[in-house]
Amino acid sequence: MTAPTRPVCVLVGAPGSGKTTVGQAVAATLGVEFRDTDADIERLAGKPIPEIFVDEGEEHFRTLERAAVAAALASCPGVLALGGGAVLAEDNRAVLIGHRVVHLSVELPDAVKRIGLGAGRPLLAINPRATLKHLLDQRRPLYAEVATATVVTDGRTTEEVAAEVVTLLGH
Numbered sequence: 001m002t003a004p005t006r007p008v009c010v011l012v013g014a015p016g017s018g019k020t021t022v023g024q025a026v027a028a029t030l031g032v033e034f035r036d037t038d039a040d041i042e043r044l045a046g047k048p049i050p051e052i053f054v055d056e057g058e059e060h061f062r063t064l065e066r067a068a069v070a071a072a073l074a075s076c077p078g079v080l081a082l083g084g085g086a087v088l089a090e091d092n093r094a095v096l097i098g099h100r101v102v103h104l105s106v107e108l109p110d111a112v113k114r115i116g117l118g119a120g121r122p123l124l125a126i127n128p129r130a131t132l133k134h135l136l137d138q139r140r141p142l143y144a145e146v147a148t149a150t151v152v153t154d155g156r157t158t159e160e161v162a163a164e165v166v167t168l169l170g171h
């Protein structure tokens with residue numbers, strides 16, 4: 001019997017923490033697959049995430065996300081990045097238990113610098129700065145709950161962050 005496939009590591013963190021950018025760099029260094037549940041959802045839905053929010057609403061997106069997280073955890077042998085809000089669902093937090101979960105932490109100033117406050121983020125459409133602050137405050141304890149390690153990203157380059165993740169993984 002073969003052992004079930006498990007990700008080398010799962011990256012969680014707020015929008016702009018660098019899950020996708022850092023995840024791709026870590027996967028390239030380790031020579032493993034990179035997977036991102038946001039991309040999985042867009043492929044399955046056949047449209048970009050902002051359109052899913054507009055057409056079907058956030059609740060429907062979160063349903064798709066729970067399915068995408070469970071499927072990716074069971075089938076990705078590489079580096080897996082989760083959507084920024086995946087930790088909101090208790091189901092997702094529960095299914096992460098036992099996995100190596102790295103929280104890429106970011107505070108408001110760097111998050112704003114990186115993602116800007118323009119169009120394209122459905123959750124930040126109204127009063128973006130205050131909404132992003134609220135989102136960070138609400139989620140900080142949830143990222144901490146699921147994480148087996150935290151890497152601070154503020155004031156650091158993606159290369160520095162990726163190198164620390166690779167070291168954490170023992171490579």
Ligand SMILES: Nc1ncnc2c1ncn2[C@@H]1O[C@H](COP(=O)(O)OP(=O)(O)OP(=O)(O)O)[C@@H](O)[C@H]1O
Nearest residue numbers: 014015016017018019020021084114153156157158
């Ligand atoms: N440590 C960093 N320093 C400077 N810029 C960064 C850093 N990490 C990420 N960025 C930049 O911030 C932007 C957002 O990064 P990225 O898409 O990787 O974040 P994310 O965590 O995947 O966000 P989302 O939750 O929206 O998927 C990109 O332009 C990326 O190049």
Ligand SMILES: O=C(O)C1=C[C@@H](O)[C@@H](O)[C@H](O)C1
Nearest residue numbers: 015038049083084085122123
């Ligand atoms: O922070 C969030 O709730 C989100 C982050 C993105 O990764 C996407 O999953 C989506 O835009 C929702």
Ligand SMILES: [Mg+2]
Nearest residue numbers: 019020038081
């Ligand atoms: Mg991303």
